[in-house]
Amino acid sequence: MDSIEYTTNIVNQVLARRRQRLERRNDFIQMMIDHEDEIKDQEVGQQSKSLRKTLSDKEILSQALVFLIAGYETTSVLMSFFFYVMATEPVIQEKIYQEIRQEIEDDEVTYEKLNQLQYLDMVINETLR
Structure with missing residues (x-):
């Protein structure tokens, strides 16, 4: 299993658990689920003809991968520079x-x-x- 598939599986499991209300965290995924719930509640209450957009599971996964990859590179560069300073x-x-x-x-x-x-x-x- 490659790293993208592994991450996809984890994000999908987290999404499923959060939607079932089995766990709650203060993070990006929870923010997206809360937004989705809020939009659904507003649409039910208003019964408006115009539907507001929420992120799909695929879009949430894509954003999670962007955060992971962006965070990985900056962290590794920072650590490399820190250890360079320690060596010199x-x-x-x-x-x-x-x-x-x-x-x-x-x-x-x-x-x-x-x-x-x-x-x-x-x-x-x-x-x-």
């Missing part, structure tokens, strides 16, 4: 390493401990700039 700036690399060793001393990585890595956060923010 050993002082920064060492300072980050020492901060990680100090804050995550017992090898248990938690959200709270990650939030304590202030220097790493500054370096990442500088990379994003």
Whole structure:
């Protein structure tokens, strides 16, 4: 199974679960389903002759793929640049390493401990700039 087929299957499963009200998330797919429901409710209430357009499942899938592909490329470029900086700036690399060793001393990585890595956060923010 190729990656497009895999992603298509996942998006279709998510759409089915959301339409059955089995789960709800704060994301693009939920926004499209909520919009679809809102339009249907308005059309039933108004019984107007002009139907408003909602996205089809195929269009929602296409948008999800665009987000996935666009996000993948920008993330990989960002990570590449970050690791380039780490390789060319050993002082920064060492300072980050020492901060990680100090804050995550017992090898248990938690959200709270990650939030304590202030220097790493500054370096990442500088990379994003």
